[in-house]
Amino acid sequence: MENFTIPCKSSPPTPILPSKLGNPSEFSLRHAKPIISFSRKTLPKFTDTHLNYLCKNGQFSEAITVLDSIAQIGSKVPPTTYMNLLQSCIDTNSIQLGRKLHEHIDLVEEINPFVETKLVSMYAKCGFLDDARKVFHAMRERNLYTWSAMIGACLRDQRWKEVVELFFSMMKDGVLPDYFLFPKILQACGNCSNIEATKLIHSIAVRCNLTSCIHVNNSILAVYAKCGNLEWARRFFDNMDERDGVSWNAIISGYCHKGESEEARRLFDAMSKEGIEPGLVTWNTLIASHNQLRHCDVAMELMRRMESCGITPDVYTWTSMISGFAQNNRKHQSLDFFKKMLLAGVQPNGITITSAISACTSLKSLNKGLEIYSLAIKMGFIDDVLVGNSLIDMFSKCGEVEAAQKVFRMIPEKDVYTWNSMIGGYCQAKYCGKAYELFTKMQESDVHPNAVTWNVMITGYMQNGDADQAMDLFQRMEKDGKVKRNTASWNSLVSGYLQLGEKRKAFGVFRQMQAYCVNPNSVTILSVLPSCANLVAMKKVKEIHGSVVRRNLESEIPVANSLIDTYAKSGNIAYSRIIFDTMSSKDTITWNSTISGYVLHGRSDVALDLFDQMKKSGFKPNRGTFANIIHAYSLAGKVDEGTQAFHSITEDYQIIPGLEHYSAMVDLYGRSGRLQEAMEFIEVRAGEHLLVSEPGNVLIQQLMLQAYALCGKSEDISKLRKFGRDFPKKKFLGQCWIEVKNKMHTFISGNRLKLCSVFLNLWLQNIEEKAKTPDFCNELCVEEEEGEIGWIHSEKLAFAFALNGSPSVPQSIRIMKNLRMCGDCHRIAKYISMAFGCDIYLSDAKSFHHFSNGRCSCGDYW
């Protein structure tokens, strides 16, 4: 048989020829043209041309007929023709023709590695990775082209590990990579965070003398940066001979991922100094990073600067702004960005739509959501599973379960989020039965429930008040064995019990999860901590605080904020202050919590001082700050300053005052005895603003009652009662709780003689007599708890018990009471605090009292 050699039609650029892996010094870059050999018994040239013509015209069935007839006469098609035909299959995604060609190629006796490589690539690009793999493994001879085709196929299919494995098999086979292949392998390493493989590949690149190729270098740099190994990345970056925009972007995005936006900014400025102007991608990286770090104002400023540099924002820029603002609680602005983007003529992608929908979801704005929904349909995103998932979520949360169901049915390829969102939707609508049905159906589908699915079901039962079912699922989850119970699973139990008011059970679960070696996270702490924010749970608070310290959670601002708040409400403002002082970074809530803590403890001086410091430190006060500040002025008796603060809410901070501010203002006037002003204020300001806009709001009616009671306007009180709903003035028995020697004691108001021993009775009578001096009277008090003659209030019993129960006088007494304290008990508490030198912390239904040295933090007004 005579053999001809012909050059390949298009010669490839500078590949490295396969050679055996041996002494590294033998590696060299050689250029060669691939050789194709085939038998002489070939097709006449015109048939070859004709076939190519048919394929280019999309006449595949005709081409197959020609091929069949060629096979019948035993003639052969040249390899170049097969390769052209296979390329046509790739271009037109025609797998049928591809398979037919495969059959024909199999009939050829001499197998050509280039044709086979093309076959691998054809199958891979048509989406048939398994077939590609089959051809690849059946090949007797594989060159760099073949390996690259196979690796490329796995890369497209996001099979990162397989890519890395293939690479090392290739090396074992003696085939050396070229500088086209390195970036692909490194990309896979980055995506499966395989830092060890990266180091090895890095050394191979050095041995192959490929480190002068900027593409290879950028890829190495990118993996180190992406895997969070910034030290390596930086060292590599600093040593690079040549750096382009991509190199700078890789290192900048590395710092961004670590949240080190300052260093990222520094590098960003340094890059222009080196003469490389940041491109769109680099701007986007920096903008996205600031959005993620919730510095969306900085992101907005950066976007402005970018535009002034003549760079037009693309879909990534806009998407990043939309999602950044949505997550930073600025949903209206988020949707504004979406509108602006459309006006700028930039086409949104699925993620843009998803972000915009999620903004509507948290706004609970069904109208805006529907607008985007119809836009999504028009733009053809309706098959997009991400868009569908966010739509299900939006409809569910806006109470439109049926619409959610409709979207659910329309999603062709449901993922685990699709199922979870729909199950969550049913749960939210309290259709636990339907949710469970879907949960069962999901287990029969090809998508398996994950930990979230179980959590959603558990939370669903909890919200439906069915703690037993929830607990049952929680146990079954463990037995199921396919998913592991994680912190979130335990959290759903904790918060579920808390929602059902079962504080004790919630705390029990909190302890149990740690016994099971499951670490609480900030979500756990933020749900369980506030439930201990009272005067008699200090031990629990300290236990949680211990857990926070052990898990290193105190560095999370919300956790520290919650600790500040809880310690203050537990009567320990000193602990709050220590946490405040040791926080390395603070937010507005940190300041608000600390200020409100001091107000709660009657320390208006410190609260007002902190307010000044807050403003000086550059924090903008919000509505919560002002409610506290007016209270502080009220406590300090500074009516004019308080009034001024109230005005500055609108004038300086453009905030519309809410109920909390009006209530604080009434308090401010009332406490200072300026009842006429209180009345005028409530009638002129609050009356028209609030009562009209929210006629059903019980709090507003209480506020009005407060004002009328202050002015003794009984006829107005009865008018108001008629206007609003009549408050059911149900009589509750006075009760209080006190913890002595680690034991909780409950006292109930009732008949003096029945409840009290003779000794305690005499003791109390003695105290009551001594407390009657004018020093301890309460001029401004509004009496609350009543009782028949001869009754004794529960807190008096608690005082008697606490002071007589142990040989020494306790330093402090902490009492919780369900009703509002009466003036008599208040007076006695003041007396005790002075006579016994003991601090009394008492929280009643309305306020917090800290009695010390004969005075109370409430300023005798509660």
Added chain:
DNA sequence: GGAACTACGT
């Protein structure tokens, strides 16, 4: 065979 750096959802 033909590349590296960016974006989203419970």
